[in-house]
Amino acid sequence: MSDDCRENHSYRKIKRARDSTNGVDSISSLPDVILQHIFSLIPTKYAIRTSVLSKRWKHVWSETPSLDIDCYRYKPDSVYETIARRYSSPKITTFRLSISTTEAKPKQIDSLIEFAVSHSTEKLSLELRHAYAVAYRFPEVFFTSCSLKQLFVESGTIDTIPGHVTVSWRSLKTLSLRGCVLSDEACAKILSGSPLLECLTLFCDKLERLDLSECLMLKRLDVQCWEQELQIVAPRISFLSLTHSDESKCELADVSSLTEANVNIYCSRRLGFLYDDFGDPETGLADSLQVLILQTLEKLQSVEKLTLCGAFCLQILSLAVVCGVTFPMFKKMEALTLEMAIYPSIVPGVAKLLQNSPRLKTIKFETVDCKMLEETRLTNYLYWKGLETRQCWKPKDLDGSEPELMSSVMKFLLKKSGDDWYKVGSYTFSLNKNSELSFVTDLTQDWFFR
Numbered sequence: 001m002s003d004d005c006r007e008n009h010s011y012r013k014i015k016r017a018r019d020s021t022n023g024v025d026s027i028s029s030l031p032d033v034i035l036q037h038i039f040s041l042i043p044t045k046y047a048i049r050t051s052v053l054s055k056r057w058k059h060v061w062s063e064t065p066s067l068d069i070d071c072y073r074y075k076p077d078s079v080y081e082t083i084a085r086r087y088s089s090p091k092i093t094t095f096r097l098s099i100s101t102t103e104a105k106p107k108q109i110d111s112l113i114e115f116a117v118s119h120s121t122e123k124l125s126l127e128l129r130h131a132y133a134v135a136y137r138f139p140e141v142f143f144t145s146c147s148l149k150q151l152f153v154e155s156g157t158i159d160t161i162p163g164h165v166t167v168s169w170r171s172l173k174t175l176s177l178r179g180c181v182l183s184d185e186a187c188a189k190i191l192s193g194s195p196l197l198e199c200l201t202l203f204c205d206k207l208e209r210l211d212l213s214e215c216l217m218l219k220r221l222d223v224q225c226w227e228q229e230l231q232i233v234a235p236r237i238s239f240l241s242l243t244h245s246d247e248s249k250c251e252l253a254d255v256s257s258l259t260e261a262n263v264n265i266y267c268s269r270r271l272g273f274l275y276d277d278f279g280d281p282e283t284g285l286a287d288s289l290q291v292l293i294l295q296t297l298e299k300l301q302s303v304e305k306l307t308l309c310g311a312f313c314l315q316i317l318s319l320a321v322v323c324g325v326t327f328p329m330f331k332k333m334e335a336l337t338l339e340m341a342i343y344p345s346i347v348p349g350v351a352k353l354l355q356n357s358p359r360l361k362t363i364k365f366e367t368v369d370c371k372m373l374e375e376t377r378l379t380n381y382l383y384w385k386g387l388e389t390r391q392c393w394k395p396k397d398l399d400g401s402e403p404e405l406m407s408s409v410m411k412f413l414l415k416k417s418g419d420d421w422y423k424v425g426s427y428t429f430s431l432n433k434n435s436e437l438s439f440v441t442d443l444t445q446d447w448f449f450r
Helices: 003-018 032-039 044-052 076-086 106-118 140-144 184-192 287-298 313-321 344-355 375-384 405-416
Strands: 065-068 093-102 123-129 150-158 174-180 199-205 210-211 219-226 228-232 239-245 248-252 260-266 305-310 335-340 362-367 425-431 437-442
Touching: 032 044, 032 140, 044 065, 044 076, 065 076, 076 106, 093 106, 106 140, 106 174, 150 184, 150 425, 184 210, 219 228, 239 248, 248 287, 260 287, 260 313, 287 313, 305 313, 313 335, 335 344, 335 425, 344 375, 344 405, 405 425, 405 437
Parallel strands: 065 093, 093 123, 123 150, 150 174, 174 199, 199 219, 210 228, 219 239, 228 248, 239 260, 260 305, 305 335, 335 362
Antiparallel strands: 362 425, 425 437
């Protein structure tokens, strides 16, 4: 069901309840606070329309604690005039704005953001559509909202904050900037003005150094890099979600307090993965990818929980194992989750992860259909290196004396990697307090791949 259809359906349900049998108006008899809670769950344009139903309904929407404004097909000036003239609540709990930077003028967007700030909004969500075509820079008042506790921005440009402006997000605990242009200087200014920040999400361009050493309350960091190089200094965070491509580089300079990490290093380009140059020593591509991924894992040796996403990362780790590259130890890790497709070329990498995690109690496979390298490209690389290619994906150092958890997992992997097909789902191996092994399968989807 499309958003418009869903919204119209919600509006019709309100109207049907009002026009119920025997002329009983069950909705109108509800207290205003309940009606306003209902209005908080639907787009504000539909809440405003209820004002024409009767005198009873005329002003009910005007104190709705949450506003959801989408300026698609609506003139921003008209939207602003309506809420500025008729909205009467002094405080807004949640304010969501979706607006196009190509259809609205900067001053029109400014006025809506200033309206939210002037009403002490606690949760502000801004979706700036088409910002890639027309950049939008935020008004000064945006950086001085002391009431904000949660801020979510999708697109937007924060490459400069005027020198005379002091960021004052003293109540902010959650900050998410996705698809934004963010400079190092602006980022530093934002962090210094957000002393209570606990959760930070950055999917930003232009940022080169992220220094979180002075963020005393920050515990969770979610970062995605595209093509730039990024250095992260985050000595206090306990959770890290890191996503970047083979074309970017993310240096974990200090993540010494990490206990849980989610890593997704994905294949973003065709060059080298569909052609023979991947295995050509002159390009150095395969060697550099091994260094990239192993350096990342070395910084995660103290984690207790680790999630690796995608078969690509495991394939590169398998190459490193076959080539005899030194592999990091995970002496504290108790839980490992692998989101992947099960192919022969991931087996050595998984086996090494298990061997180097002596405290491992739970391993979970989330099987997904994901982008990966053609195995012929991997074997070509091994051929160039002068290594055996016929049995290269079969672990050579397993002798049957491994712990029960590892031996069971490896039997499962070796069998599944030889199958012609398998279902999407999850497979969990775990040890209980009595060191008894259990195996749980959850095939959540009906389709197959191979």
